[in-house]
Amino acid sequence: MAIAKAERLMNLALCLMNTRRPLSKRELRASVEAYREITSEEAFNRMFERDKDDLRELGLVIETVDAIDGETGYVARRDRNRLPEIALDAEEAAALSLAAKVWQQARLAAAASGALQKLRAAGVPFGESGYETAEGHRGYPHGMGAVIEPRIPAHEPAFEPLMLAARDRRPVSFDYRKSNAVRPEPRSVEPWALECWRGHWYLAGWDRDREARRVFRLSRITGRIRSRGGQFTVEVPDHVDVRQTVASWAGEGATATARIRLRRGAGYPLRARAVETMPAPGEWAAEWDELEIPYGHGLDAWLVEFGPDVVVLAPAELRDDVVDRLRAVARG
């Protein structure tokens, strides 16, 4: 039976960590049983490269050194691989171990629990932490001792490849369908940062074709994320504010206002946002109110949802947009 990958990786890691001098590939091959079993040189080379990458993903710093006899040597030096002293008290450890549970994305969930294992091995006092909810979940103690369970979703398939590309500063390309586009278009992007807002993930980056900063919603990326060779061509800004861009798409931060007539009892969210609310004048007063509300992007579509309970009074442009939309529905 072939030797399991985890055993092979452990052996490679132990060899690299326990040597005082760099070891050549030949020496490593002779030391790790799984490598000795491979007869083809080429297959061994491929496996060795992959294994080194895997160990680096786990945090191991593996240095390559040009040894005197012309062969490359490999070593994971003690001082570069040691976790510095970290002293967390029980309260800090508890807070951290609960935070580690928020990820619903497989890679980050595994990374978070791996990090806790390393910290635990280094002596951080993680106990059984958190308070149990009525349903047996563990969560944050709150206020009077109730519990909240924060969760970060990341179901979008594009999430993981983009996270890695942003981390390693690798340009990517992907097909992206804008919300109103008939078909996806190829985009070539230098990915800067990912942000989750209201449960959805967004990517901010440099759009090479448009030569401008752009924000993309991950759920609108179709197909695979392709890695492109080469480096970033534009400097990554220190602070990337995805949220502000997305909020303006959502019509927030509007400075203009609109006047509408709203049937009493209807449209609570419109009321909650209103700058001013008063009974409608004259014969309307019995059943209707008049509201002044912020007028930002997307207000027309939202108002149409309320059907006959909303009448737009001003501005004329909004009124026309709403009437247009209603006509389309009426024609069905």
Add this chain to the structure above:
Amino acid sequence: MSNAIDQTRRMLSLVTYLKERPGARVSDVARAFGVTEAELIGDLNVLPMCGTSFRGGDLLDIDTDGERIWWHNDAALGEAAQPLRLAADEATALLVAARAVATLPGLRDSDRQALLRAYAKLEAAAGEAAGASARLSVTFESEGSVFADVDRAIAERRRLWIRYYSPARDELTEREVDPIRLFAVGHTYFEAWCRLSEDRRMFRLDRVAEIKLLDAPADPPRLEPRDLSAGLVQPAGDDPEVVVEVGPGGRWVAEYYPHDSAEELPDGGLRITLRTPDPGSLRRLALRLGRDGRIVSPTALADSARAAARQALAAYGEE
């Protein structure tokens, strides 16, 4: 969690952990590492095959009688037993999570302070591995004052009275609920036993128009824990089916509504089939879509959207 990478990661930490704790109990170690005892025994079977054989056969001599674990040659392989630095992903996963959780409104102040202290220490210990965490961020949102009341009701096991906005019907309803738990996935919600519908329900905090803490004790029936990882809305198999056809401008429907299928249409649109306990609630969707889509079935729903649009147009002087 037993792929080779995760197992390797765990075994590297186990080596350090076990060296410090001769005679550790299998059950304690399994709990500490978040694995089953069987998984841990699996690791303990692999470890004695690991070592640095090039130096003449230094293999880890770790053995277990099924109850306790002993490491017989802990002088060998000493370098492997030092605590290992965090990988970039590991630092990112913890730091981003800690930053996000620290923004939760209503978090007890002492917990927030503890989390921020842990964050600072972790960031320092992670060194350059911490850098990648700047590439990700997460914000939770919730409504402060409503949050505080729900929080208190759960802690004191008291009933709540709420005026709650239902977007499906565009109406506010008053109901008494027994809160069970608070959670945040994008928005903040609480789950409660609703005494009006006699069922468990999710309430989004920003849709609570008014809230009062009642003196009556909460008395929710015992409920099976619900797994939220599949999504908050999980339609039942026997809910009525709704078919919506959208043009390219209405593709967002597939992003926002859980659905059974979404077939591509030749014009770049989608034919979306979804299920809902209350198809009438989708009238809003039909109105919102305008020329970007229409309800195909049930016909009663399509008719009601058309009728609502005609009625609305009448107010603008159109027939």
